[in-house]
Amino acid sequence: MLRIEMPFPALVRGVDVHQQAFEEQTVLDNLSASGLSLRLTRCVEQGASLFVVLRLGIQPDAPAPRVALRGVIQRVEPNHDATCRLAVVFSRYRFLYASAE
Numbered sequence: 001m002l003r004i005e006m007p008f009p010a011l012v013r014g015v016d017v018h019q020q021a022f023e024e025q026t027v028l029d030n031l032s033a034s035g036l037s038l039r040l041t042r043c044v045e046q047g048a049s050l051f052v053v054l055r056l057g058i059q060p061d062a063p064a065p066r067v068a069l070r071g072v073i074q075r076v077e078p079n080h081d082a083t084c085r086l087a088v089v090f091s092r093y094r095f096l097y098a099s100a101e
Helices: none
Strands: 009-015 020-031 036-042 048-053 065-077 084-099
Touching: 009 036, 036 048, 036 065, 048 084
Parallel strands: none
Antiparallel strands: 009 020, 009 048, 020 036, 036 084, 048 065, 065 084
16 A cells, blocks of 8 residues: 655644543654554554544645544554554544645
8 A cells, every 4th residue: 555654744632541631743654545654742542543633735834735534543653762653544534625724
């Protein structure tokens, strides 16, 4: 499956392993037609749901389409720098209007 390796900005909302709700800004490691990979500064459980809004542009001042999606975490990889890399499979998504936000 084709994967696009671009640092698309993303806003992630979910519940961490300590059952604390969070909202975190990050960037994607990669994106495909069925899922994405990203890193968070907190760990979450495999099988948990996430809400993500990603911006399909890497220049902050240029308008770009956004995608709002819900996904299920398929894999969690703790890193040595206290971050966690997640593999997320889409369960729902919708395109949003182009925005410079």
